[in-house]
Amino acid sequence: xxxxxxxxxxxxxxxxxxxxxxxxxxxxxxxxxxxxxxxxxxxxxxxxxxxxxxxxxxxxxxxxxxxxxxxxxxxxxxxxxxxxxxxxxxxxxxxxxxxxxxxxxxxxxxxxxxxxxxxxxxxxxxxxxxxxxxxxxxxxxxxxxxxxxxxxxxxxxxxxxxxxxxxxxxxxxxxxxxxxxxxxxxxxxxxxxxxxxxxxxxxxxxxxxxxxx
Numbered sequence: 001x002x003x004x005x006x007x008x009x010x011x012x013x014x015x016x017x018x019x020x021x022x023x024x025x026x027x028x029x030x031x032x033x034x035x036x037x038x039x040x041x042x043x044x045x046x047x048x049x050x051x052x053x054x055x056x057x058x059x060x061x062x063x064x065x066x067x068x069x070x071x072x073x074x075x076x077x078x079x080x081x082x083x084x085x086x087x088x089x090x091x092x093x094x095x096x097x098x099x100x101x102x103x104x105x106x107x108x109x110x111x112x113x114x115x116x117x118x119x120x121x122x123x124x125x126x127x128x129x130x131x132x133x134x135x136x137x138x139x140x141x142x143x144x145x146x147x148x149x150x151x152x153x154x155x156x157x158x159x160x161x162x163x164x165x166x167x168x169x170x171x172x173x174x175x176x177x178x179x180x181x182x183x184x185x186x187x188x189x190x191x192x193x194x195x196x197x198x199x200x201x202x203x204x205x206x207x208x209x210x211x212x213x
Contacts, residue, residue: 129141196209
């Protein structure tokens with residue numbers, strides 16, 4: 001690598017890294033630093049080709065320690081909130097929520113509804129029931145109510161709430177990004193058709209066990 005290319009690479013790297021200064025977790029400048037990773041890979045590759053194996057181990061260790069520090073600092077509770085409005089939406093917690101619903105159903109049919117972010121988009125839970133619930137327990141619940149058009153998922157839908165299964169579950173996702181008044185209104189509408197007998201939390205995910213009147 002000649003001098004001009006090396007200088008260009010250094011300027012590219014430093015300019016991209018400057019987007020992270022000052023270190024302010026409330027104003028992370030991801031979009032400004034997207035290209036930094038490319039220059040960093042090229043720069044590290046160049047250094048690795050020039051360094052001996054001892055210095056190579058030190059360089060890799062520094063990268064590893066830096067990544068662990070960033071993960072523990074900014075990602076300890078899931079997705080970084082400045083990028084994703086929801087936290088604590090871990091797959092294993094979602095799976096525990098499904099296990100709870102199937103366990104309470106005891107092989108009987110049941111219906112579900114969900115307060116989601118984005119609002120009324122049910123495709124995530126539809127996928128989880130298809131991929132995890134049906135494979136493990138052998139059957140699917142039905143939707144009670146109407147998801148947003150175009151985002152229904154593949155679960156069967158029961159629009160007449162009076163004719164649905166007796167057992168019903170309301171899934172309430174972490175509310176960040178969704179006004180509490182909207183959540184309360186959704187629950188009030190559920191109370192017209194079902195009564196809550198139990199609420200179980202899986203981190204910030206709540207599941208209400210309900211019975212149809």
